[in-house]
Amino acid sequence: MNRRLATAAGLALLVALAGCAGLAGSTGTGPDAASDGEPALDRSIEVTADGEATAEPDRATVHVAVTATGNDSAEVRDELSVADESVRAALTDWGLDEDDIRTDRYDVRESRESRENPERTTYRGIHRYEVTIDDVDAVGEVIDVAVTAGANEVQRIEFGLSEEREREVRATALENAMANADDDAAVLANSSGLAVTGVYRVSTTDGGVTPYRVAETAAVGDAGGGDAATGIETGDVTVRVNVNVLYGAEQA
Template sequence: MDRRQFLAASTVGVAATTAGCLGNALSSTDDPAQAGEDVDTTTADNTITVTADGEVETEPDRATMSIGVESVDESADAVSDDLATRSEQLREAFDDLGIPEDGVEEGQYSVRPSPAARREDGVEEFVGTHSYQVTLDDVERVGEVIDAAVDAGADDVGRVNFTVRDETRAELRKDAIDDALATADEEAEHIASNRGVELTGTTAVTTSDVRVSTVRHDVAYETDDAADAAPETEIDADPVSVTASATVEYGFSDAGD
């Protein structure tokens, strides 16, 4: 079943754009009619320009998340060793989940003195982090991956971003442009009717500003004994929207021509 839902296009900024264009097309400080000259309403100067937005919604088909481990100790070497051990456990969990290698990318790795460390008797505290960027094409598995990562020792699960794959974006871009063009046609017809002129066709079209909204979810989880009794993590993603803008220039003539 096609779950894409088409929304009414947004025309924010259309009125301002068309008002300026109509001012150029339909009025002039040097009116040739007042000087006894014939006015040619079919020249290229007789144009109406409309800018409109189109939007399409769809269910996300890709999720990305940052998952990592943290360590605190009194020496940098101890922190590094702990990060290495726990990072290996985390990578094994990803392998057990069947996540392909290109779906797991190395993220941030750092070992540094703790900014909140207490220096008593020369003792200094170090903190370290090692994170991975995980990408899933099956968004239904997000909760499963989070739970498995936490069970493997992950204590740093960042925000989950839901979006769409490149091929999905390319297809929805066409639908969003179609929506924008349809709205531009409707706006141009309205403007022409209001001004008492008739559209003669399209003289130019440009598209821009293709955008994909990203749905973000903050993850709340427990790493202590209470987590053992907690239910499996479930995250329901809201629809992702793809928007595009179109600017269309229309020629027009007097209604009586």
């Protein structure tokens, strides 16, 4: 026999023997298979369920901006710089930390009008700030402070949760998700002539956090001519999670 053919035949035989050994030692595949020394399940029920929980916000993020236009880009940058000093000083004097005031957009460019009419060059600049506020009742007051100091746009307001509060609400959402999974498993077991014996394996993924958002048109009130702060409506924040649970089962 050709040496190359003999070698190939020998390898094929080894592969076939290895496959037989694997089949002899296998206990099955899929979610019911044994892993990490755990016993295999004869019967099981697998359920995927969602859970959510809501809570009042304890943190707010406000996006305010200073905009400027002019015939010279340096002039626009200077105007934004002056306003930047004024806005930051006003907000820190009010009581915010410097870390609570973050630039999330800065841009100076030719306006669309200039591109359409090259004989008239104008520039538009924007400096947008993301302002974090731990006292959600003070959002309207902070907006008034920023606007008085030079901000001329309020682009977005979001009410959310601090990290500690979000963990607490997520724990409740997980409890709700497990309760939903238990209910689903009980229905499936009853419909299949089975009885649930307990949880065999569980995993979870985050479904996300939905903050309460305020539309731009509802964000700015009439703060001039009076001492009352801009009124901002708040709403609950929702935390969602997902669980996948494998239950052991037996014949009922």
